[in-house]
């Protein structure tokens with residue numbers, strides 16, 4: 220039976236025909252190309268690289284950036300729906316698209332020179348080139364302002380030294396947008412694969428996002444040409460502006476994972492017989508399903524409203540924080556309850572549940588931990604920063 224999603228509050232009525240068509244295209248692609256192979260990649264700890272060019276051809280990469288640079292030029296509802304459907308497949312697939320589009324293409328588009336845009340955006344949009352985003356360091360995760368990676372002005376080039384950690388796509392990336400301090404102020408640099416002194420070893424041993432590549436980035440006296448500095452921004456506003464876009468996409472993406480867990484739970488509960496009846500006939504199980512539906516429906520309304528405000532240009536970062544923290548939180552809880560409904564079968568790769576639950580542990584932490592988003596909202600309410 221084809222996957223139909225969950226739409227208890229007729230949110231489809233709020234979408235245009237084009238938006239629904241795009242959602243259905245991504246949904247069909249995920250059913251056909253991602254779901255049959257993703258568990259194998261998860262078990263093997265590999266990313267399905269053959270999907271990258273397909274995602275490019277279908278317009279999933281940098282989907283909300285302008286057509287002028289080879290992108291699809293879609294609105295933010297479409298971008299959100301793409302994230303939702305990709306993450307129904309696996310958080311690794313949405314992560315790939317988030318990093319490529321929101322964290323690599325966006326800063327080049329928003330802060331890059333015209334030459335940088337022409338050189339990188341079409342290749343990144345088509346999937347011919349792969350990008351990564353280096354902000355986090357071993358000792359500076361939630362507090363990236365403390366970073367120690369630094370660039371020195373050497374006249375005709377910058378000399379880059381330092382290390383980044385937990386970088387999605389790092390090992391396979393052709394280009395890294397790296398944030399480093401130049402005279403104590405954070406700037407963005409385009410570091411290219413093959414530059415002498417730049418290595419990106421893969422991090423192994425993850426129990427979460429196993430179908431995603433996560434890497435260190437090591438810079439040892441890397442000579443970065445002057446023209447590779449992103450000229451349009453300095454300070455933390457640069458990386459945080461990228462995070463606004465990626466966090467926005469995650470708000471939608473987490474719903475995709477939650478909807479996959481709900482769908483599997485409903486089917487399982489209807490077919491699993493215990494004490495001579497389907498477990499779906501017991502009040503306790505119905506309570507769990509009703510709670511999932513309730514939380515997903517609220518999350519969908521948050522995401523849709525967020526998209527409208529983003530398209531109107533009225534969205535503030537604190538509103539993104541609310542949706543990111545809420546939707547990831549409920550998705551993670553739904554995945555855990557879903558595991559319970561599936562009983563022992565819930566731990567098997569035959570069902571997507573444990574994979575989503577484990578992935579969502581990372582999503583809860585990356586792009587600002589749950590509590591960092593609490594503190595961002597707390598600062599907005601009180602005017603008092605409680606980070607330190």
Ligand code: TGC
Pocket residue numbers: 313314315317318352354355360361362363364387454455456457459460462463465536585586587588591595606
């Ligand atoms: P703070 O003093 O608040 O701000 C410093 C400057 O930045 C500006 N700013 C923003 N600008 C645009 N958008 C935002 N959301 C912004 N938030 C702050 C701010 O106006 C200020 O500008 P200026 O011109 O006055 O200097 O900075 P802080 O150091 O106190 O930091 C506050 C805090 C904790 C909220 C922040 O550091 C934070 O968000 N930490 C979390 C770090 C994080 O999210 N890292 C994510 C790394 S990337 C990643 O995880 C990718 S996973 C991808 C995947 O695989 O999908």
Ligand code: FAD
Pocket residue numbers: 318352353354355359360361362384385386387388428433581584585586587588589590591594605606607
């Ligand atoms: P910490 O900052 O050490 O936090 C640990 C705990 O302390 C958390 O519970 C946190 O909420 C809490 N805490 C921290 N500060 C405070 C405070 N002031 N008040 C109260 N509680 C606090 N980064 C990139 O730059 N690029 C990427 O592509 C990328 N991809 C990632 C992929 C994966 C799979 C993962 C797991 C991470 C990725 N990250 C990436 C890194 C991610 O953004 C960081 O892990 C995240 O920002 C948190 O940093 P940390 O892990 O160092 O945790």
